[in-house]
Each structure stands twice: as C-alpha cells, then as structure tokens.
Amino acid sequence: MSYFCAKYLIEMIMKKQLLAFGVGLLAAASVSAQDLSTIQLNTPSADRGKSIMMSLRERHSDRVFDTKELSLQDLSDLLWAANGVNRPGEKKRTAPSAMNKQEIDLYVFTKDGVYKYDAFQNTLQPVASGDHRNLIAGAQDFVLSAPVSLLMVADLSKFGGADEHSRTVGAADAGIVSQNINLFCAGVGLSTVxxxxxxxxxLKELLKLNDTQVPMLNNPVGYPK
Ligand SMILES: Cc1cc2nc3c(=O)[nH]c(=O)nc-3n(C[C@H](O)[C@H](O)[C@H](O)COP(=O)(O)O)c2cc1C
Incomplete structure (x- = not known):
C-alpha cells in the first residue's frame, strides 16, 4: 500500500470515529424526558398581588427579563392564575373555556426541559429534557432571557376537529389564558408579553402534537430587569 493510500485510509477511519462520536453525543442530548422528574407545585397563595383595578392599570408588555429562575411559589401561582383549578368540586378552572371543554394545555419551557401543567394534580409532568426555549423565541431573541415561557396549545379534538370554527374558539380560549397570565404578572410585579x-x-415535532393540537400563543415570564 502506498503512503498516500495508507494516509487516506487512516483519515477515513478517524472521520468515521468522529462521526460515531458526534452521533453518540446527539443521542445523549436527545429530547427524552427520562432525566426529568415530576414537579409538585405549591398550593397557590390566596392573598397576594395588587387589586384587579391596579393590575389592569399596570398591565403592559415587557421584552426585557432578569434571567433569575422563578421561585417555586411564583411558578405555582402563575400556573394556577393562568388556568388552575379554582372550583375543585365542579372541576372548573380560573380561565373560562367554550362549552367548558378545557381544551387549552399549558406547556412550561425552562432551561432544563419542557413540562406539561397538570392542573388537577397541581404538578408539572416532564415532556422533553433540554433547553428548547429557542422554539418559543422564533426570531425574537429576547425570549431566551426569560427563565420560563408558557405555551398555550389548543386541543381541538375536544371540539370534534380542527375546522375553522374550532380554531377560532380555541384561539379565543388561549387568549383568555394569556390574559390571566398578563394580569397575574401585572398584579405581582413579574414581566411578560x-x-x-x-x-x-x-414545537409540533418536539411535543409530538397531532393535527388537532394547535400552538396558539405563548408568554415568556421573568422578574423585571
Ligand atoms: C395575539 C397577540 C399576539 C402578539 N404577538 C406578539 C409577538 O409575537 N411578539 C411580540 O413581541 N409581541 C407580541 N404581542 C404583544 C403586542 O405587540 C403588544 O400587546 C402591543 O404592542 C401593545 O403593547 P402593550 O401590551 O404593552 O399594551 C402580541 C399581542 C397579542 C395580543
């Protein structure tokens, strides 16, 4: 074998090993939720925040956030305000929904992973590990500095399908959840948009959504900077 032939073979083997190493790294960083645990949320605090009129006065969009993590109590209260259970006996929520279908699912994006809010168990269920806030950000990089982003996904199968009327109603219900978030943040001094x-x-790929599960809106949330 000539010198050049041997050199070529060695280079090829090294490239293959590098490729295998790269594939291994990718597999290790895959989006499985196995390394995340269920998070038990705190009981919502009943007596915090400004009056509803002051909250409405303060409500505004923020696009600058402190990167500090939200405390568990703030996250718990935020989610409860967004779409928590406020009448357990009737299984009803802080946000109204068309025909009480409760079709808005809330996903919580943090630097560690993505969770789904289970309002009835008051828990966060792991969905995918790793930082996927870039999927919420799209072209708006300011979103990456918010420690938490809440994503509202309308499960239109609860209306029988993703026809135009269901989409309109799902979008309206998502808007109400978002406004609960906006007002909660205004009332307790958190930043959101x-x-x-x-x-x-x-997002559809990561969350394995089907055609009737539609991401409608999101709210990055953090402490003001
Ligand atoms: C349905 C909806 C979608 C919006 N989408 C975006 C968005 O993608 N990016 C953004 O920076 N702001 C977005 N906004 C925020 C608006 O730009 C903002 O509410 C508006 O400029 C008024 O400012 P204010 O919220 O401070 O009153 C959205 C608002 C609504 C209601």
Whole structure:
C-alpha cells in the first residue's frame, strides 16, 4: 500500500470515529424526558398581588427579563392564575373555556426541559429534557432571557376537529389564558408579553402534537430587569 493510500485510509477511519462520536453525543442530548422528574407545585397563595383595578392599570408588555429562575411559589401561582383549578368540586378552572371543554394545555419551557401543567394534580409532568426555549423565541431573541415561557396549545379534538370554527374558539380560549397570565404578572410585579410568534413546526415535532393540537400563543415570564 502506498503512503498516500495508507494516509487516506487512516483519515477515513478517524472521520468515521468522529462521526460515531458526534452521533453518540446527539443521542445523549436527545429530547427524552427520562432525566426529568415530576414537579409538585405549591398550593397557590390566596392573598397576594395588587387589586384587579391596579393590575389592569399596570398591565403592559415587557421584552426585557432578569434571567433569575422563578421561585417555586411564583411558578405555582402563575400556573394556577393562568388556568388552575379554582372550583375543585365542579372541576372548573380560573380561565373560562367554550362549552367548558378545557381544551387549552399549558406547556412550561425552562432551561432544563419542557413540562406539561397538570392542573388537577397541581404538578408539572416532564415532556422533553433540554433547553428548547429557542422554539418559543422564533426570531425574537429576547425570549431566551426569560427563565420560563408558557405555551398555550389548543386541543381541538375536544371540539370534534380542527375546522375553522374550532380554531377560532380555541384561539379565543388561549387568549383568555394569556390574559390571566398578563394580569397575574401585572398584579405581582413579574414581566411578560403575550406572543403569537414561535417555531410552530419545531414545537409540533418536539411535543409530538397531532393535527388537532394547535400552538396558539405563548408568554415568556421573568422578574423585571
Ligand atoms: C395575539 C397577540 C399576539 C402578539 N404577538 C406578539 C409577538 O409575537 N411578539 C411580540 O413581541 N409581541 C407580541 N404581542 C404583544 C403586542 O405587540 C403588544 O400587546 C402591543 O404592542 C401593545 O403593547 P402593550 O401590551 O404593552 O399594551 C402580541 C399581542 C397579542 C395580543
């Protein structure tokens, strides 16, 4: 074997090993939720925040956030305000929904992973590990500095399908959840902005959504900077 032939073979083997190493790294960083645990949320605090009139006065969009993590109590209260259970006996929620279908699912994006809010168990259920906030950000990088982003996904199968009427109603219900978030944040001094922009395709792939589960809106949330 000539010198050049041997050198070529060695280079090929090294490239293959590098490729295998790269594939191994990718597999290790895969989006399985196995390394995340269920998070038990706190009981919502009944007596915090400004009056409803002051909260409405303070409500505004923020696009700058402190990167500090939200405390468990703030996250718990935020989710309860967004779409928690406020009448357990009737299984009803802080946000109204068309025909009480309760079709808005809330996903919580953090630097560690993505969770789904289970309002009835008051828990966060792991969905995907890793930082996927870039899918919420889309082209707006300011979103990456918010420690938490809440994504509202309308499960239109609860209306029988993703026809135009169901989409309109699902969008309206998502808007109400988003406004609960906006008002809660205004009332307790957190920063947020309601957003329709996001990487729809990437989110559908990550969250394994079907055609009747539609990402409608998101709210990055953090402490003011
Ligand atoms: C349905 C909806 C979608 C929005 N989408 C975005 C968005 O993708 N990006 C963004 O920066 N702001 C978004 N906003 C925020 C608006 O730009 C903002 O509410 C508006 O400029 C008024 O400012 P204010 O919220 O401070 O009153 C959205 C607001 C709504 C209601």
């Amino acid at each position: 309601p957003r329709a922009s996001m990487d729809q395709k990437g």
